[in-house]
Amino acid sequence: xxxxxxxxxxxxxxxxxxxxxxxxxxxxxxxxxxxxxxxxxxxxxxxxxxxxxxxxxxxxxxxxxxxxxxxxxxxxxxxxxxxxxxxxxxxxxxxxxxxxxxxxxxxxxxxxxxxxxxxxxxxxxxxxxxxxxxxxxxxxxxxxxxxxxxxxxxxxxxxxxxxxxxxxxxxxxxxxxxxxxxxxxxxxx
Ligand SMILES: [Fe+2]
Numbered sequence: 258x259x260x261x262x263x264x265x266x267x268x269x270x271x272x273x274x275x276x277x278x279x280x281x282x283x284x285x286x287x288x289x290x291x292x293x294x295x296x297x298x299x300x301x302x303x304x305x306x307x308x309x310x311x312x313x314x315x316x317x318x319x320x321x322x323x324x325x326x327x328x329x330x331x332x333x334x335x336x337x338x339x340x341x342x343x344x345x346x347x348x349x350x351x352x353x354x355x356x357x358x359x360x361x362x363x364x365x366x367x368x369x370x371x372x373x374x375x376x377x378x379x380x381x382x383x384x385x386x387x388x389x390x391x392x393x394x395x396x397x398x399x400x401x402x403x404x405x406x407x408x409x410x411x412x413x414x415x416x417x418x419x420x421x422x423x424x425x426x427x428x429x430x431x432x433x434x435x436x437x438x439x440x441x442x443x444x445x446x
Contacts, residue, residue: 261293263301267320271327274420280348283420284393287350291418295352295389302354306331307414308444314338314405316443325422330443334358334413339405342378342429344436346399347420351392356406356413360384360392363401363431370398376434386415401429 269290277283294301306317310333320329334356342363351358362381370376378401386392394400406413417423424443427436 260297260300261290263294263319266290266294267322267327267329270418271322274327280395280397280420284348284350284395287418288391288393291350291352291391291416295354295391295416299354302331305444307333309333309335309412311335314340316441318443321422326420328419328422328424330417330419330423332415332417334406334415336406336410336412337408340403342401342403342431343426344396344399344401344429345394345419345423345426346396347423348395349393349400349420349423350418351386352416353386353388353390354414354416355388356411357388358386358404358413358415359407359410360386360402360404363403363429365398365401368398370436373437374433374435376429376436378429378431378434399427 270287273286274283277286306319308317309315315333317331319331361383363378364381366377366379423441425438425440428439429436
């Protein structure tokens with residue numbers, strides 16, 4: 258099978274996202290493309306995309322569209338590194354390049370979240386995504402979760418495509434029932 262080049266993948270995803278009114282249709286169409294990228298020679302990943310940080314998980318940008326409607330990152334998770342509980346405000350497709358990524362989901366007890374306080378979240382199911390597996394999410398209601406790698410597992414490397422420039426997201430304080438919009442830094446290769 259011909260290797261699926263990054264620029265071809267980006268062009269296909271831009272075309273799909275521009276024509277999909279429904280985010281669930283968008284992730285359905287992009288999942289097999291992400292799979293082709295994962296199963297290819299991965300030559301689009303350069304050493305600078307695999308930079309890790311001992312203080313927190315590392316986000317290395319591969320592509321951010323000029324119109325802000327698409328972004329692709331390599332995330333590097335050292336053992337014991339986790340996101341906070343967060344949402345995305347966008348659809349997203351995730352592929353696991355190496356290791357196993359754990360996802361712990363949260364559910365809003367009262368349905369749609371309309372304010373930044375008074376939020377009641379319940380812990381939901383846990384998913385463990387092995388190498389070459391795929392995952393996706395859609396907004397409205399947004400997908401709320403934390404992801405990471407327990408300290409009992411080795412480093413994981415994952416590929417994340419979002420339907421916007423993922424430079425901020427809501428971070429939830431589950432105990433207090435609040436959330437706030439926070440910038441999410443990334444490393445530009
Ligand atoms: Fe996430």
